[in-house]
Structure formats: structure tokens, C-alpha cells
Amino acid sequence: MPELPEVETTRRGIAPHITGQQVSKVIVRNPRLRWRVPATLAKQLPGHTISSVERRAKYLLLKTGTGTVIIHLGMSGSLRITDATAPPADYEHVEFVFANGKSLRLRDPRRFGAVLWTRTDALKHKLLQKTGPEPLGKDMDAGYLFDRSRTRRCSVKEFIMNSQVVAGVGNIYACEALFVAGIHPRRAAGNISLSRYQRLAKAIKQVLKAAIKQGGTSLRDFTASDGKPGYFKQQLKVYGREANSCDECGSMIKRITQGQRSSFYCPRCQR
């Protein structure tokens, strides 16, 4: 479920509910996420107020005066706001109870997600300090991708999915952006021209922005517990469309494996 647009949608969904709210309690029902949820979180966070909800890559940052909660949704994580009195649903491993009687709950069946706690600058945290620029930021442009790719022998798809190169480009949007840019996912990153990276940088931004815009729609009933990316799906040109025909040229969409992930592309439109 969570690609960057959904993490951003989640951020926008929860921010108004928890910003300025004081945490009264942290309940960790199962600390065994990707990394064990630190015991210091439940000890140190209560009594403090959320000053802002930010995002870096696919990590959400809940900032307070004394430290920052770092949350990652992994493959199956989602956050929702509930009444604190509501009985916990399955897989709701971590809950932040607020003084106003509401709760923020992380549900994550696969437990690839993470909840961490740092008392220093979150951006200097081990997980974030080497992270590449935000894909929607000004510094992520053709020149940047071109320069960073010169020494690389990996495919362009693996290149743009590398979080040290660009933050938060997931499998769906990597496939979609390459389609929009007309670049074959197997092309070697280091051999791609500046002008093609121009198209790719634009495509990444365009595709992510469009998806975030759609996410904004599902935002309305966010607290309902909300579900799947219903609308994105209709707009996907290649992802998950193996053996369907390409909207642009009618060729058969292909699927290959790269870096243990599925890639989808149109063999005619993408070279």
C-alpha cells in the first residue's frame, strides 16, 4: 500500500488531528516490527506535544520538543485516528493516545514497518542521513541524476529506486515514470543522456504529483480506516498490466524481474 504519495496522503490526513495535541500514553502491543520498538519511546514521549508532522522519503516524523517519532509503513502499514476507547483491531501494534481522547494507531500485518524514537535531529538519524534528495525537490533534477549515474552500471530502474539516489520512488511509480519518459527499465543508468534524464526527472515529479493529488481525494474519509488506491489504479499505464495492451501503441505490456522486483513496461514505447 504505501508508496510516497500514500505516505504523504497519510501525513496530511493525520497532521490536523495530532498537531498541537499532547500524548498521554504510548501503547506497544507488539514491539517486533522491522526493528524492535524502543522502550524509551513509551517512557519519554508521554506528556509532550506534537509540534509538527513531517515527511522525509517515506518516513513520517512526529516532532515534539523532546524528540521525534520516526515511523515507516513498510509494505503493509497504515495509520488511522480512532477514539482511544475503541477496541484495537488486528495488527494494531502501536498506539499513541492523546489527552483529547483520540488515538493514532499503526496497523501493520507484515510488520515490515518501523516506529523509532530519537532525541536528536531526526534527519541525522542513521536511517535518514544518507538519503538522497526528495523527488519533488528542486535539487532532484536532470543534472543531478546524470551526474550521480555516470559511475553506475545498474539499470536505470534500480538506480531511481535506490533511496540513496532519490528518496521514496517505489516500484509502482518507478515503472510509471519510466513509461512516461519512454525509457526502457533495463537501460544502464550510466549510459543515459542528459536529455533523457531531463524527461525522466520531469516524469518522476509529474507522476508523483498526480498521485498525491488523487490521494487527496481519499483523504476525506481518512479516519474511516480507508483502504486501497482505487483511483491510482485506473491511471496506471504499465504497472500490474502485464499482457494488456499499451494505451499509447497497443503493444503487449511486458513484465520482467529486476533486483527481485517486478518491472512492467511497453517494449515499443520504452527504449
Place this chain on the structure above:
DNA sequence: ACTTCGACCTGTTGGC
């Protein structure tokens, strides 16, 4: 510095 690959989990889907 870069690439490859295993690891972490559980739910869903599709074929037989």
C-alpha cells in the same frame, strides 16, 4: 564505491 542478495513477515491470489 558499487552491486547483489538474503532477510524480515503475513495475507491474497491463482492454478491444479
Place this chain on the structure above:
DNA sequence: TGCCAACAGGTCGAAG
């Protein structure tokens, strides 16, 4: 209907 294998929106970190 049941069973089993394949697969899923992520990405770190070790090893080569």
C-alpha cells in the same frame, strides 16, 4: 473446496 506456490506497495545491511 482445499492445498500450495507465487507474489505483494520496502529497504536495510552483509558480503562480494
